[in-house]
Amino acid sequence: MINNTARDLGALLPTLPAIDPDLLRALHDRLGAAAQREGLLDVAYRTVDSPVGTLLLAATEQGLVRVAYASEGHDAVLARLATDISPRILAAPARLDIAAGEIEEYFARRRTGFDLPLDLRLAGGFRREVLNHLAEIRYGHTASYAQLAAAAGNPKAVRAVGTACGHNPLPIVLPCHRVVRSDGSPGGYVGGAEAKHTLLSLEAAR
Structure with missing residues (x-):
């Protein structure tokens, strides 16, 4: 049936x-x-x-x-x-x-910064502090993890900066792709190495 x-x-x-x-x-x-x-x-x-x-x-x-x-x-x-x-x-x-x-x-290379209201509730403590400083890295420029740690008030927290960037809830908008190692090598990225290379190349080409 x-x-x-x-x-x-x-x-x-x-x-x-x-x-x-x-x-x-x-x-x-x-x-x-x-x-x-x-x-x-x-x-x-x-x-x-x-x-x-x-x-x-x-x-x-x-x-x-x-x-x-x-x-x-x-x-x-x-x-x-x-x-x-x-x-x-x-x-x-x-x-x-x-x-x-x-x-x-x-x-499309018509914008070098974002003018959006952000809700940063997904990050707290030192991670929030790191995110607040990411927007200070200008378009087409990079900063090292060590420099970002110093800017966030804890020069010894280089590894913690890497963790904060790896857990950035707003990649691209808060440009963690502009954070590189002290030797100039790219380092890790939440979107993968190819995406980081694409973003840095796009900004360098302006």
């Missing part, structure tokens, strides 16, 4: 009308707008294509809270945001239009 029902449903499915993807997007946008209007949307996210792969952008009402590379696993990042911030998380691209536009301008 069950097998016959499954076969009947299987035969029926191809005859059902396809759902218009534009309609689905419109319904999703309306859901996102309604959730935000009713105060039910704590974290909005979207993805953008870039020369370093697909980036996940996430924002709270306070500002941009996360930029994640595909290598970090976007689903894992969203799950962590749901745990660390709120489970009320939804793909709502409109909240991130400005952030997406500024990132596009950066990769």
Whole structure:
């Protein structure tokens, strides 16, 4: 009986009308707008294509809270945001239009810095201090881990600076790719060596 029902449903499915993807997007946008209007949307996210792969952008009402590379696993990042911030998380691209536009301008070499409100709640203590100093490294320039440790008030904390950069929740926007080893070699990067090389080359070419 069950097998016959499954076969009947299987035969029926191809005859059902396809759902218009534009309609689905419109319904999703309306859901996102309604959730935000009713105060039910704590974290909005979207993805953008870039020369370093697909980036996940996430924002709270306070500002941009996360930029994640595909290598970090976007689903894992969203799950962590749901745990660390709120489970009320939804793909709502409109909240991130400005952030997406500024990132596009950066990769087009039309922007050398970001003018976005940031939510730094995912970093605390010394890591937050390191992040605050990353924006001081000018476009097209680099600083060593040791220099950043000194700027953050703890010259001996070179390794801790490396850890802070490796856990930077807002790469590209807070430019940890500009932090290199004292000998000038690139060092590690959350997005991988190729992404770091791409970003440094892009800025050097301006």
